[in-house]
Amino acid sequence: MTETAATATCWKDRRLYARSHVILQGRLHGGIEEQDCVLLDLSASGAMVRLSDPAPSPAHVTVSSPHFGELRGRVVWQAHNVIGLRFADRPQQVARIVQAAAPHLRLAS
Numbered sequence: 001m002t003e004t005a006a007t008a009t010c011w012k013d014r015r016l017y018a019r020s021h022v023i024l025q026g027r028l029h030g031g032i033e034e035q036d037c038v039l040l041d042l043s044a045s046g047a048m049v050r051l052s053d054p055a056p057s058p059a060h061v062t063v064s065s066p067h068f069g070e071l072r073g074r075v076v077w078q079a080h081n082v083i084g085l086r087f088a089d090r091p092q093q094v095a096r097i098v099q100a101a102a103p104h105l106r107l108a109s
């Protein structure tokens with residue numbers, strides 16, 4: 001197994017909550033900044049988000065979408081215009097919020 005494959009396997013094994021691949025339009029709010037974004041994947045604990053502007057994002061943000069409302073979180077990584085978010089609310093609460101607003105998006109809780 002190559003080092004890259006081993007690393008990818010290790011990374012997947014560390015995730016506590018399954019991610020759903022999605023393409024959802026949204027808005028990212030951080031401090032006084034706000035910009036369009038696209039959610040690329042979503043789980044009960046976080047999301048991967050593509051930003052319209054690759055400028056560095058503030059640490060604490062809110063992502064909103066007509067599909068589930070608003071979720072608060074913090075940026076845990078950024079690569080150009082893609083960021084990884086960890087939600088501030090408990091995963092069970094996030095799963096309930098998303099399930100109530102968008103039943104077709106099933107998140108493991």
